[in-house]
Amino acid sequence: MTSHVFDDAVALEALGDGRFRGHTHPAYANMVGPFGGITAATLLRAVEQHPDVLGAPLSLTVNFAGPVADGEFEIEAVPVRTNRSTQHWSLAITQGGAIATTATAVFGQRRETWSDSETPAPGAPAPESLEQQRMPDIVVWAGNYEMRFIDGIMTPGAQQESSSSTLWMRDSPARPLDFTSLAGLCDIFYPRIYLRSGQMTPAGTVTLTIYFHADAAALAAQGDDYLLATAKGHRFNNGFFDQSATIWGHDGQLLATTHQLVYFKS
Amino acid sequence: MTSHVFDDAVALEALGDGRFRGHTHPAYANMVGPFGGITAATLLRAVEQHPDVLGAPLSLTVNFAGPVADGEFEIEAVPVRTNRSTQHWSLAITQGGAIATTATAVFGQRRETWSDSETPAPGAPAPESLEQQRMPDIVVWAGNYEMRFIDGIMTPGAQQESSSSTLWMRDSPARPLDFTSLAGLCDIFYPRIYLRSGQMTPAGTVTLTIYFHADAAALAAQGDDYLLATAKGHRFNNGFFDQSATIWGHDGQLLATTHQLVYFKS
Numbered sequence: 001m002t003s004h005v006f007d008d009a010v011a012l013e014a015l016g017d018g019r020f021r022g023h024t025h026p027a028y029a030n031m032v033g034p035f036g037g038i039t040a041a042t043l044l045r046a047v048e049q050h051p052d053v054l055g056a057p058l059s060l061t062v063n064f065a066g067p068v069a070d071g072e073f074e075i076e077a078v079p080v081r082t083n084r085s086t087q088h089w090s091l092a093i094t095q096g097g098a099i100a101t102t103a104t105a106v107f108g109q110r111r112e113t114w115s116d117s118e119t120p121a122p123g124a125p126a127p128e129s130l131e132q133q134r135m136p137d138i139v140v141w142a143g144n145y146e147m148r149f150i151d152g153i154m155t156p157g158a159q160q161e162s163s164s165s166t167l168w169m170r171d172s173p174a175r176p177l178d179f180t181s182l183a184g185l186c187d188i189f190y191p192r193i194y195l196r197s198g199q200m201t202p203a204g205t206v207t208l209t210i211y212f213h214a215d216a217a218a219l220a221a222q223g224d225d226y227l228l229a230t231a232k233g234h235r236f237n238n239g240f241f242d243q244s245a246t247i248w249g250h251d252g253q254l255l256a257t258t259h260q261l262v263y264f265k266s
Numbered sequence: 267m268t269s270h271v272f273d274d275a276v277a278l279e280a281l282g283d284g285r286f287r288g289h290t291h292p293a294y295a296n297m298v299g300p301f302g303g304i305t306a307a308t309l310l311r312a313v314e315q316h317p318d319v320l321g322a323p324l325s326l327t328v329n330f331a332g333p334v335a336d337g338e339f340e341i342e343a344v345p346v347r348t349n350r351s352t353q354h355w356s357l358a359i360t361q362g363g364a365i366a367t368t369a370t371a372v373f374g375q376r377r378e379t380w381s382d383s384e385t386p387a388p389g390a391p392a393p394e395s396l397e398q399q400r401m402p403d404i405v406v407w408a409g410n411y412e413m414r415f416i417d418g419i420m421t422p423g424a425q426q427e428s429s430s431s432t433l434w435m436r437d438s439p440a441r442p443l444d445f446t447s448l449a450g451l452c453d454i455f456y457p458r459i460y461l462r463s464g465q466m467t468p469a470g471t472v473t474l475t476i477y478f479h480a481d482a483a484a485l486a487a488q489g490d491d492y493l494l495a496t497a498k499g500h501r502f503n504n505g506f507f508d509q510s511a512t513i514w515g516h517d518g519q520l521l522a523t524t525h526q527l528v529y530f531k532s
Contacts (some may be wrong), residue, residue: 056331058506059473059527061327063370065347065354080358080365081331085505086472086529088331090356091345092366099346100371102356104329104471106527110504113532116462117431117501163384171486196382206352206372207325209475211508211527213501228371234512235383237477238376239351240324241524242477244510246500257508259525261325261477263352266380 004175005144010042012049020046020075028141033068035141036205037187040195041180043091043103046075054087055109056216057179069095070215085109110215121248124150126228127168144173145188154194163192163233174224182219186210186258189231192243193264203264210258225250239263270441271410275304276311285313286341294407299334301407302471303453307446309357309369312341320353321375322482323445328369335361339369351375363373376481387514390416393434393492411454412438415438420460429458440490448485452476454496458509460529469530476524491516505529
């Protein structure tokens with residue numbers, strides 16, 4: 001049995017003292033360095049593999065401070081504070097002693113409370129009825145994801161008035177959902193400036209935050225089925241814009257909300 | 267001339283090597299520890315006062331790892347990586363050597379690009395035509411803010427179906443807007459669970475992220491006028507929920523988007 005390419009990409013070797021060695025994976029290459037989603041997933045995996053981890057992911061913030069070069073990198077994961085129901089982590093990715101990425105994560109234990117969701121999934125046709133979109137070959141990482149758009153497909157040359165997209169998505173080949181793969185999926189919404197400019201404008205995520213709204217059992221219950229997502233930018237201003245995305249399970253359950261600030265040139 | 271209470275609260279003494287000494291301010295006390303917004307503002311102020319700072323705030327993430335006790339605290343601000351247009355910071359608040367708060371910030375220099383906003387301000391009656399809402403005295407920090415609600419006022423005993431609020435807000439007494447005061451205003455949207463439960467359910471911000479969409483001149487141009495804001499929760503699930511807020515200037519300009527994950531009991 002061969003492992004899924006995603007699991008190969010986020011694989012880490014424990015070096016002790018909260019340090020882990022990883023390698024960039026060619027299948028998750030972006031135009032410059034690795035796909036941000038695989039970096040986020042790998043950082044989350046480091047905490048999950050730390051001997052002192054408490055509970056499951058609640059939030060993750062990743063700051064893309066500098067380029068990650070192809071090859072080996074080291075992650076340091078430090079549990080800075082452990083409380084009764086939450087645990088705060090500080091993380092860094094280094095290469096050759098230089099910090100490429102910083103991150104903070106909160107893990108914790110959920111207890112049963114009153115619960116409700118105010119953000120229902122939009123109506124959408126069945127994923128199988130929609131065409132699978134392919135990104136240009138230069139966007140290597142996109143080959144690991146199946147994306148079937150309901151609206152907001154980027155069309156080269158067309159300057160669209162809205163940066164909003166709604167799509168079904170999952171790993172390709174399909175893979176049972178867990179926190180790490182969900183972290184990766186939280187970054188597949190290519191820069192919203194592409195939709196507005198009608199071209200692959202130079203752009204890169206500066207900082208990414210994910211809030212996880214479901215526990216491990218709820219993610220496992222999604223199996224390898226499609227997830228529904230919407231993504232949208234709010235303001236594009238002099239070199240930077242933000243975009244937010246909401247991700248629901250195939251069953252309509254809100255699984256994650258995610259936000260990022262993106263650098264762009266025009 | 268006396269200084270504004272906000273400026274007293276975020277005042278820091280530089281200790282050298284990126285370390286600063288601050289003090290909690292009784293006027294910004296919350297039910298437990300200080301108001302999160304004043305903590306966020308103080309962290310931002312530390313970076314602004316650091317001799318190596320480059321440009322203006324683009325993003326800030328604050329992780330409320332543990333309680334901040336009344337009294338003195340120390341902030342350490344480290345510029346972990348400086349690029350051509352962005353600078354990444356790691357920060358921590360310590361008391362007696364224990365980490366109470368961690369944070370990361372991105373500062374940077376904006377360059378003129380194509381710009382647009384996709385999130386217009388909602389229509390709202392003039393702030394002067396709306397009643398000023400007062401929070402219970404136990405919420406001490408709220409006395410430093412003027413809040414005039416258009417909708418989504420918490421009513422004790424009323425379990426509302428939506429966690430959305432829209433309001434005009436500003437410092438009280440009025441104070442010219444800058445990045446630090448905007449950071450404070452980004453956290454004045456009390457836990458959305460209050461609206462849903464109809465009571466001041468025990469709740470506290472776990473992690474807060476702010477994206478700044480305007481430059482210093484655009485903030486200064488707001489003067490001390492009211493800002494318009496909406497805040498809303500997405501999913502409440504077994505002890506944690508997220509809430510997002512959007513903040514516009516009096517002129518309708520989108521100034522900041524902010525998101526947080528909140529712990530709650532019920």
